[in-house]
Structures are given as structure tokens and as C-alpha cells.
Amino acid sequence: MRAPGLTGMLALALPLAAHHRPVAAQQQPAARVAQAVNADVFAAHLTLLADDALEGRGTGERGGETAAKYLAAQFARLGLEPAGDAGTYYHHIPLVGRRFTSTLRLSADTLVPGEDFVAYLAGTDTMATARGEAVFVGYGIVAPEQRWNDYAGADVRGKIVVALAGTPADQDSALFRDARPEYAFRQYKVDEAARRGAAAALVVYRGGVMPVPWPSIAQSWLGEQVQLDPPARAGSLLIGGWLNEPAARRLVEQGGADFRTLAESAARPGFRAVPLRAALDVGVAARTRRIPAANVVGRLPGRGSLAGEAVVLGAHYDHLGIGAPVAEDSIYNGAVDNASGTAGMLTVAEAMVRGAARPARSVLFVGFGAEEQGLLGSESFVNRPPVPLRQIAAMVNLDALNLTSESRDIAALGAELSSLGSLFRSAAAAEGYRLTPRSSPVLVEAMQQDFFNRSDQAPFARAGVPALFLYAAAHDLVGRPAGAGKAELDRYLERHYHQPSDDLRQGLDPRVAVRQLRVVTRTLLAAANQRSQAVWSANAPYRSAGERRVSRDQ
16 A cells, blocks of 8 residues: 555644644643653654655655755744744755766876776866876874874875775774874875965775775765865865776875885874875866755744854754665665654644743754765754854754664763753653763763764864763663663664665654653753853863854854
8 A cells, every 4th residue: 555645644644743742831840841742743753754755865856856845834833933044944055966077097007997996076177187296194183192204204285195995003003092083084195285385186995994895985986075165275275086006006106116115104102104106197177067955944032131142952854865776676765764754843842832842942943954964954944043153052962863772871972071961961860761881882882983973963063062962772672671772873874875775664663752752852951041052171172172162253
């Protein structure tokens, strides 16, 4: 039997909300609002957002536009004020799609795109070339707190930088303990090369280091890249890219060196950059198209002297749209990722309205677009916020909820980084949760994989706004054996994450979301009502950005 279409689903969602009455007025305000979180409301939103009628909510596609209109309609139904552009609920995301054609020559050797390398334009140019001497900069890391500087004594201005993927810890586990995870990422290495004045930066892919196989990386970069217009660009860098390890070996050997010896030297303290004595010639051209996309923003106004400030509850409504079929299914519905978070955001908004919340600060409810393209909706929001950044007191993000099993514990990534953590802890206790132990397998993996920097809270944190990410994985599941939480997470990641099977046939239970969303509701109200804005902890990597945010004149 075919699932009901969009019109039928809208008819289903609205009556449920209409019959949802405020709870008893004699309860304390936070408890009263939290009790207004309703499983039926959540189920209606989830069922619609994950329906085939929304065609996987692809960015720039009909399904994504329909989802944005649905969010705006729900905000209007609840009486939330439009907080987007020009008195609307829509906050424009300036997106472009770019396809790159590239060439790379090593002396007389022409390398093959997709097999040996991939390259892209780092700025807004339609084409660029970089020619000259290549310089090996080890891992391309400058980390004063680790007493590490791969660029020490090197002048790479106008040159082509070659850096290894990963960190020295990949060769020596005694190095880079508790280091910032982004040091391992391609983007960090390209950005650091830009700060040093390089003309191009190529990161060497190594199979034993990278969890993603080379063909997947190549396929991704040979396809269309969705970016903000104009893309962020630092310094004079023209070209970035990946260099497959066999091609890197050929490059090093043409200069008379041994790749293995050079790579091993990169993991020794005191490493110094090495000229490769081989010239590279890299060229990239781009074709560009504009892509329509928007965040959707509604405001619950605050009361009193703090009403001009705001706390943000966000969730990305986009997913992957219609793609390559798997088991004859080509719609990537994204039920958990992230129809669940978007439905949760709408359900909390409804609870605040039906529960007659009267927060001191305003609450901004935001459906972010283009998250799957690289957090572009949230980055655009932070670049051009509806209220000045210094007036955004806190941000909570919902990106996938636990909808399978009740748990005794709950986690928010980033809780240890700011005073929001104590608010979350109190909210969790009020709903009968204990916090997930940081030593649990689910949180150890989350920290190792740097999940905090991989969803829409990250641009807020980098801009200095204290933020939390409600984490979907639990450690201690009710009625399940020890370790079941990690096994359940692994099963989802292996079978359903970014696959057409992430749909409602997984056996999701909307009732499991209720207590989680009550914790979110209490946390938001606490952040909205406390006298001072949330602050970063002394050791948080975002503390300096937070101090700049509140001191700047915006």
C-alpha cells in the first residue's frame, strides 16, 4: 500500500496539533512547557518529512523546497514571527554548484584525474594555474600547543605545497595526544597552506589513514561541488586537491628521494619542510550554476529587557534527494538524518507555544538547508544572522534522534565546553536521565570522529556562540544488554546512514523522542531565562572567539 501523499500528510499533521492543549497551569513553567511535548505531534511531522512525496528533501530540488515551505507553514500556524529576509520566514543561502576540470603534469608525466589526483579552485576564479617547485611540508600542521610547526623556516609563498593526510599520531601514538581533530583533515591543511601564501596545496591520500576509500573521494570531487557564493578564501591560494599515494611516490622519486623515508621523517619532532626538486603544473577550470536554497526561521519573542537577545534551536531539514538506486529504491528519505531532528525542532516549538512559554530571551527556531553539502546553511546563517551574533546567547542542534530504544542516559556533545553543560545536566536529571559516561564506546567514538564539528552547531561554535549537539546514541538502553547502544549505532551507520533505507520502515518509535525533547525544551528555557549569556569554559578551543563575539560592535 502506498504511503499517503503530501496533501494527506498535511491533513494528518494539523488536527493532531489542534487537539494538543496546554497542560495544567499550576505546574512550574519549565515543567509545564516540557510536559507539552507530544508524541503524536512529533510522529505527524516525522511521517510527512520522511515521506516519498518529499523526494528526499534534496538541496535545490523540488522536495527540499517543499520541506522548506512546510516548515514555514508550521511556524505560521504556531504564530511564530517571521525572522528571515524581508519579513518572511526564509533566510537566503547563496549557493552555487561548481564542476571542475583539472590537469596535473609532473615533468613529462601527465597524471590522470580521478585515478592519480583530484583538484578544485579555492576561490571564485573560473580558471587558475599553478606552476613551479613542489615542497613537502610533512603533515602541514602548525600546532603551538603540541610544540609542532611543519612550516618552521620554510618559505612556501607562490609554491605548491604537498602534505600528508592525518597527523603524526598515525605513525607514533605518543604524539598529538588530545590534539584538535581538525589537524588531520584536508580542509585544515589547505587553509594552513593558504595562510602561508602557497599557490596550491595537495593532500596525499593514504589508505591506512583515511577511513574512506580513494574511489569514493575521487567520485565525490569529480561531481558537482556545492559552495557558498563567494566561497571562503584565505591568502593567495588558487588550487586545492588530493594526490593519491602512488602519484605522490612518483613525484618524490622524480626528485631523487624515497617516499617512505620522507613520510617517516614527517612524524619526528623537529621536522623541516623539504623541497621535492620536481616541478608540477596544475590547472583547474570551473563551470558554475546557482542553486536556490534557504534556511527557515521563526521567532518566539522574549519578554522584557533581554528580548533582543536570542537562543537558537536548529535542525537541518535537507537530505540527499533522489540518487543512485539501492535495492530498487532511489529516494534517500533521511528519516533519522534528519527528518527526526527537524520534527523534534517543530515539536519543541509547538510545546513552547501550547505550554505558554514566556522566555526572557527570544527563541529562534531554525530549519537549516544545505547541511549535507558541508554545513552551508548554518554557515550562511552565522555569516548573516537575523540578530547580531553578540546577541545570540546559545545554540542547541538536533541532528538525528534516538527513535529505537528508551535509554537511561543521554548525551550532548560540547556539554563539557561551556556553561550550557550544567543547564543540560539539570534538564536531563529533571527528566530522569543520567549523563552518558565520557568513557562509554559511543562517546569515545564521537570524540575520535570529531562529531561536534560535523553538524550545524559547528559554525556557531567557531563564531564564539556556546553550543550543544544532542547526540542520538545512548550507552545504557532499557531492557537491552550492555553494549547494545554502540551496536545499534553501528548497525544504523552500516545499513542506513545516507542510504535509501533510512526511511520509516526501520521500525522507528516516535514515543522514544519525547523525553529527549523535554530535556531540550528545559535546556532552551534555562538558557533563555538565565541572567547572563552562556560562556565557554577556560580550556574550550572556542573561548577566544566567544570573547571576540561579545566585545565586537555589531
